[in-house]
Amino acid sequence: MKATQLYAPTLRESPAEAELVSHKLMFRAGLIRKAAGGLYSYLPLGWRTMKKIMQIIREEMDAKGGQEIMMPIVQPAEMWKESGRWAVYGDEMMRLKDRHGREFALGPTHEEMVTTLIRDEVRSYKQLPLMLYQIQNKYRDEIRPRFGLMRSREFVMKDLYSFDRDVDGMNISYQKMYDAYSRIFTRCGLKFRAVEADNGAIGGGHSHEFTVLAPSGESSIAYCEQCNFAASDEKAELKIIQAAPEELRPLEKVSTPKCHTIELVKNFLNVPIEKTIKAVAFMDDEERLILAFVRGDHEVNEIKVMNAVEGANHLYMAGDKLIEDAGGAAGFMSPIGLNDKAIIVVDQSVMLMSNAVAGANEIDAHFINVTPRRDFDTQKIIVADIRMVQAGDPCPHCGAPLSMTRGIEVGQVFTLGKKYSEALHATFLDEDGSTKNFEMGCYGIGVGRTMAAAIEQNNDKDGIIWTRAIAPFEVVVVPVNAKDENQLSCAKKIHADLMAAGVDVLLDDRKERAGVKFKDCDLIGYPLRVTVSPKTLDSGNVEIKIRRSGEFLNFARGEYVEKILKLLETL
RNA sequence: CGGGUUGUGGCUCAGUUUGGUAGAGCACCGUGUUCGGGACGCGGGGGUCGCAGGUUCAAAUCCUGUCAACCCGACCA
Numbered sequence: 001m002k003a004t005q006l007y008a009p010t011l012r013e014s015p016a017e018a019e020l021v022s023h024k025l026m027f028r029a030g031l032i033r034k035a036a037g038g039l040y041s042y043l044p045l046g047w048r049t050m051k052k053i054m055q056i057i058r059e060e061m062d063a064k065g066g067q068e069i070m071m072p073i074v075q076p077a078e079m080w081k082e083s084g085r086w087a088v089y090g091d092e093m094m095r096l097k098d099r100h101g102r103e104f105a106l107g108p109t110h111e112e113m114v115t116t117l118i119r120d121e122v123r124s125y126k127q128l129p130l131m132l133y134q135i136q137n138k139y140r141d142e143i144r145p146r147f148g149l150m151r152s153r154e155f156v157m158k159d160l161y162s163f164d165r166d167v168d169g170m171n172i173s174y175q176k177m178y179d180a181y182s183r184i185f186t187r188c189g190l191k192f193r194a195v196e197a198d199n200g201a202i203g204g205g206h207s208h209e210f211t212v213l214a215p216s217g218e219s220s221i222a223y224c225e226q227c228n229f230a231a232s233d234e235k236a237e238l239k240i241i242q243a244a245p246e247e248l249r250p251l252e253k254v255s256t257p258k259c260h261t262i263e264l265v266k267n268f269l270n271v272p273i274e275k276t277i278k279a280v281a282f283m284d285d286e287e288r289l290i291l292a293f294v295r296g297d298h299e300v301n302e303i304k305v306m307n308a309v310e311g312a313n314h315l316y317m318a319g320d321k322l323i324e325d326a327g328g329a330a331g332f333m334s335p336i337g338l339n340d341k342a343i344i345v346v347d348q349s350v351m352l353m354s355n356a357v358a359g360a361n362e363i364d365a366h367f368i369n370v371t372p373r374r375d376f377d378t379q380k381i382i383v384a385d386i387r388m389v390q391a392g393d394p395c396p397h398c399g400a401p402l403s404m405t406r407g408i409e410v411g412q413v414f415t416l417g418k419k420y421s422e423a424l425h426a427t428f429l430d431e432d433g434s435t436k437n438f439e440m441g442c443y444g445i446g447v448g449r450t451m452a453a454a455i456e457q458n459n460d461k462d463g464i465i466w467t468r469a470i471a472p473f474e475v476v477v478v479p480v481n482a483k484d485e486n487q488l489s490c491a492k493k494i495h496a497d498l499m500a501a502g503v504d505v506l507l508d509d510r511k512e513r514a515g516v517k518f519k520d521c522d523l524i525g526y527p528l529r530v531t532v533s534p535k536t537l538d539s540g541n542v543e544i545k546i547r548r549s550g551e552f553l554n555f556a557r558g559e560y561v562e563k564i565l566k567l568l569e570t571l
Numbered sequence: 572c573g574g575g576u577u578g579u580g581g582c583u584c585a586g587u588u589u590g591g592u593a594g595a596g597c598a599c600c601g602u603g604u605u606c607g608g609g610a611c612g613c614g615g616g617g618g619u620c621g622c623a624g625g626u627u628c629a630a631a632u633c634c635u636g637u638c639a640a641c642c643c644g645a646c647c648a
Contacts, residue, residue: 011581011583011598012597013583015582016583016584016641017640017641019641034640036639037641108647109648140648143646144642144646156648157648218647408648412647444648483606484606512609516608519608
């Protein structure tokens with residue numbers, strides 16, 4: 001490929017709207033262009049990288065027995081109504097009608113489609129396990145698309161669905177995908193962690209998110225440096241923190257004027273924050289009041305609260321009225337003395353506290369010397385792990401202090417169990433002649449997000465630094481002056497030699513000044529640059545520059561192809 | 572949906588407060604010099620100032636409405 005024929009418009013400045021480095025660089029380097037909010041065109045360089053990532057995904061999916069198919073993007077409403085998700089999915093699903101008024105959706109995911117696809121034809125356990133996947137555009141009408149390809153309304157996703165005869169089989173499929181994902185992101189040159197994730201309403205199964213480590217990422221994860229534990233901040237289980245035994249003092253009410261935050265109470269009463277108990281008031285869809293109590297220095301984890309309270313699907317902040325109805329006072333709450341209108345959830349570590357400070361359920365008053373296991377009505381409260389993990393909390397596996405970091409979720413693996421096979425009546429006959437529902441799993445990778453994450457993790461002030469495996473071109477050959485016939489013909493020769501050796505190589509034959517071309521090379525981030533100049537023509541050497549290290553190397557003309565091939569192995 | 576900000580050539584922005592004949596840099600076209608880290612000179616092309624309405628002799632500028640984008644909060648690959 002020649003640069004004079006390549007559509008790769010580079011920009012000296014980044015558009016004002018781009019916030020993340022990866023977003024700016026994708027714009028500047030001519031990888032993508034925006035059509036509208038959350039909708040992007042991929043230009044040749046961007047699409048080359050996308051195709052390389054997709055190829056890696058295909059190889060790893062196929063290696064585990066996956067078979068590639070292609071399902072429609074436009075999906076009839078009926079199957080979504082059958083599974084119940086037509087109503088559940090809400091505004092995030094892009095919906096449309098055809099000329100006859102029939103309803104359709106642009107697929108946000110394909111569980112319904114793939115399940116109805118196979119249910120009439122896969123009838124026997126002998127046809128299992130089955131793993132089908134596709135790489136295709138997905139549509140989600142995000143409330144707020146942002147960060148370029150990180151959160152867009154149309155995006156390229158690989159989605160694989162597994163069908164097994166039993167839970168053991170499903171777990172094997174799950175493990176295969178887990179391994180494949182680890183290989184895929186490793187091959188893409190990403191630093192990532194597979195973290196335990198919450199799988200919400202589905203329940204029962206497991207889920208891991210593959211999170212690329214990056215400070216700009218939207219998700220937060222906790223991980224252990226001692227063992228291999230890693231979990232999303234929402235999921236991370238916590239051990240009970242043992243407190244040193246103390247002599248118990250009698251419960252006492254004290255006046256705490258205007259101390260409606262834990263900070264004010266702590267200062268007013270001059271007690272350490274970890275000896276205080278704070279409350280967060282939620283309500284659910286049915287306007288039931290849910291009061292969550294954690295230690296003053298902890299944060300409430302809404303997901304864990306939802307999981308702890310039966311029937312709670314969404315949580316909202318509760319108004320003062322609900323709190324007063326339950327006998328509480330906003331800013332001065334505790335489980336002591338509330339009526340039955342409140343659902344009380346207490347964090348497990350609160351139950352081990354003694355002589356603590358908590359609200360008195362009346363304005364400007366707190367209790368001191370609260371000892372929950374003595375002073376709470378343990379019949380009425382739910383005790384659970386409901387707090388957010390914090391750096392330094394003990395690892396649930398080995399007890400070492402956990403570290404926290406941020407990241408970009410590029411993939412997720414899920415066991416679905418029978419959720420969809422039951423809803424859509426997808427069954428097969430097992431060996432013993434009994435009819436059974438498939439045990440399913442689903443496994444997604446955001447391809448564009450993977451590209452963005454790779455850039456987010458690999459760049460410097462000059463531009464992108466591609467890993468060889470997903471670089472749009474592995475090598476660029478630059479004659480410093482393309483108007484010089486000797487330089488140009490030498491560059492063409494090198495370009496041809498490298499192509500013949502199977503290298504993905506670009507010839508920058510533009511009649512631009514050397515500086516302009518060098519800047520573009522750095523911006524686009526080709527792993528290796530071969531420079532042809534009067535200097536190299538005289539010496540008979542081939543000059544290489546490594547993008548990542550900035551290092552210059554000189555190879556003799558006779559052996560440079562082998563040397564470059566070898567060098568590429570390390571990039 | 573709530574809060575904040577912005578819409579002026581392809582890109583980055585000035586001009587808006589105080590109405591008076593649309594500007595700069597980059598990019599683009601022609602030309603000459605230059606040529607290993609985003610060169611310079613000369614000459615050019617390109618904007619109904621987001622859109623609609625209003626006020627005025629006169630609107631990028633003032634008023635009303637509307638649309639879009641971006642950033643901060645609840646979702647997700």
